[in-house]
Amino acid sequence: MRIGIVGGSLGGLFAAALLHADGHDVHVYERTEGGLAGRGAGLVAQHEIFEVLRRLGTESVARVGVVAYERVVLAVDGSIASTEPTPQMQVSWDGLYGALLAHVPAHGYHAGLTVAGVEQSATQAFIHLADGQRIGFDCVIGADGLGSVVRSVVTPTQRDNHYAGYVAWRGLLPEAEVPPVASSSLFERFAFFFMPGGQALGYLVPGPNGEIAPGRRRYNWVWYRQAAGVAGLRQTLTDAEGRIHPYSLARGEVPAVERDALRLAAREALPPAFRAVVEAEPDPFVQAIFDHEGTRMASGRIALLGDAAFVVRPHTAMGAAKAAGDAMTLVGALRRLPVREALVAYEAERLPVGRRIAAYGRQLGESLQPA
Numbered sequence: 052m053r054i055g056i057v058g059g060s061l062g063g064l065f066a067a068a069l070l071h072a073d074g075h076d077v078h079v080y081e082r083t084e085g086g087l088a089g090r091g092a093g094l095v096a097q098h099e100i101f102e103v104l105r106r107l108g109t110e111s112v113a114r115v116g117v118v119a120y121e122r123v124v125l126a127v128d129g130s131i132a133s134t135e136p137t138p139q140m141q142v143s144w145d146g147l148y149g150a151l152l153a154h155v156p157a158h159g160y161h162a163g164l165t166v167a168g169v170e171q172s173a174t175q176a177f178i179h180l181a182d183g184q185r186i187g188f189d190c191v192i193g194a195d196g197l198g199s200v201v202r203s204v205v206t207p208t209q210r211d212n213h214y215a216g217y218v219a220w221r222g223l224l225p226e227a228e229v230p231p232v233a234s235s236s237l238f239e240r241f242a243f244f245f246m247p248g249g250q251a252l253g254y255l256v257p258g259p260n261g262e263i264a265p266g267r268r269r270y271n272w273v274w275y276r277q278a279a280g281v282a283g284l285r286q287t288l289t290d291a292e293g294r295i296h297p298y299s300l301a302r303g304e305v306p307a308v309e310r311d312a313l314r315l316a317a318r319e320a321l322p323p324a325f326r327a328v329v330e331a332e333p334d335p336f337v338q339a340i341f342d343h344e345g346t347r348m349a350s351g352r353i354a355l356l357g358d359a360a361f362v363v364r365p366h367t368a369m370g371a372a373k374a375a376g377d378a379m380t381l382v383g384a385l386r387r388l389p390v391r392e393a394l395v396a397y398e399a400e401r402l403p404v405g406r407r408i409a410a411y412g413r414q415l416g417e418s419l420q421p422a
C-alpha cells in the first residue's frame with residue numbers, strides 16, 4: 052500500500068520504519084527543514100521502544116545509554132532525604148531518531164513540507180500540502196503531535212489541548228559546564244526535589260552525538276513550576292520579540308528578563324545543586340504541560356498516533372513508548388486486515404491504553420496543578 056504519514060518525529064518514524072519493513076510505500080511529511088537531528092536529549096527507553104528496534108534488527112541502539120544507578124530526593128539544604136536503588140537508562144533521542152530514519156528510504160522522508168490538512172473519499176485518503184499539492188494514499192497516519200491538523204478529521208470537535216496550569220523549565224548543560232556543587236550530588240543519579248506546587252529533577256543524558264563516556268555527556272534538568280491560567284501561560288510563552296507561542300519557547304527564545312527571574316527564583320527555592328545547574332544554563336527553554344484525550348483514534352482511512360491521539364504528562368516518561376506501542380498495533384492490524392477494518396481494530400486496542408496512561412499522568416501531576 053501507499054501510506055502517508057504527517058509528522059516525522061519519533062511517532063511518525065516508528066510507524067514509517069515498520070511499514071517500510073512490511074513492504075509498503077511510505078511517505079513522511081515533516082515541516083521542519085532538514086529534519087529533526089540534533090533536537091533531542093535523553094529518553095527513558097521503555098519496553099515498547101526496545102520491541103520496535105528488535106523488530107527492525109537494531110536493538111543495540113537502545114542498549115547504549117547513560118545509567119542513573121539510584122533515585123534520590125534532595126532536601127532544600129542539599130542533604131539527601133531519601134534514596135532508592137532504581138537503575139534507569141537514558142538513551143540518546145538523536146541516536147534513536149537516526150536509527151529509525153535509517154530504516155526509511157530517503158525518498159520517503161520529505162523534510163521541510165508542511166501539511167495543511169487531510170481529507171478522504173471512500174477509496175483514498177489525501178494529504179494537502181501548504182504549497183497546494185494534493186497527494187492520494189491508501190491510508191494516512193497523523194503523527195503530528197500536540198498541534199495536530201489530522202485531528203480535524205478524526206476528532207473534529209476535540210482538537211484542543213487542555214493546559215494543566217504548569218510548565219516545565221528545562222536546561223541541557225555539557226557535563227564539563229556543570230558546577231562541582233551540582234556534579235558531586237547529582238551525577239549518576241536520577242535526582243528530585245519536591246516543593247509545594249513544584250518539582251525539580253535531573254539526570255545525565257548522552258552527548259549530542261550519543262557520547263556516553265564520562266566528561267562528554269550532558270546534564271538534563273527540568274523544573275516544573277506553576278503558571279496559572281491563560282494570563283500566566285501567555286506571559287510564560289511570550290518570546291524576546293513579544294510574540295506569544297502556543298506550546299513552548301525553544302532555546303534562544305526566552306527573554307533575558309524571564310531567564311533572570313528564573314535564576315532568582317532558583318536561588319530562593321531550590322537546593323544548592325539544582326540552583327547551580329539553573330544558574331549555569333545560559334539559555335533555558337520552556338514547555339507548557341497539556342493534556343489531550345480524544346475519544347477516537349481513527350476514522351475511515353485516517354488514523355492518529357502518539358501525541359496527536361493522546362498527550363500525556365511527561366512524569367510518565369511514556370510519550371515515546373506509547374507512540375511505539377501505537378505504531379506496532381497499527382502496523383500489525385494493517386498486516387491482517389483491509390485498511391478500514393484495520394483502523395477500527397487499532398482504535399479498539401489502543402484507546403483504552405491511551406486513556407490509562409493519560410489518567411496515570413494526571414495523577415502523577417496532580418500536586419503540581421494550581422488549586
Ligand SMILES: Cc1cc2nc3c(=O)[nH]c(=O)nc-3n(C[C@H](O)[C@H](O)[C@H](O)COP(=O)(O)OP(=O)(O)OC[C@H]3O[C@@H](n4cnc5c(N)ncnc54)[C@H](O)[C@@H]3O)c2cc1C
Nearest residue numbers: 058060061062082165166195196357358365368369370371
Ligand atoms: C518536558 C517533557 C519531557 C518528556 N520526556 C519524555 C521521556 O523521557 N520519555 C518519553 O517517552 N517521552 C517524553 N516526552 C514525550 C515525548 O516528547 C512525546 O510524547 C513523543 O516523542 C511522541 O511524540 P510524537 O512523534 O507523537 O509527536 P511530536 O514529537 O510532537 O512530533 C510531531 C511532529 O510532527 C511535525 N508536525 C506537526 N504538524 C505538522 C504539519 N502540519 N505538517 C508537517 N509536520 C508537522 C512536528 O514538526 C513534529 O516533528 C516528554 C515530553 C515533555 C513535554
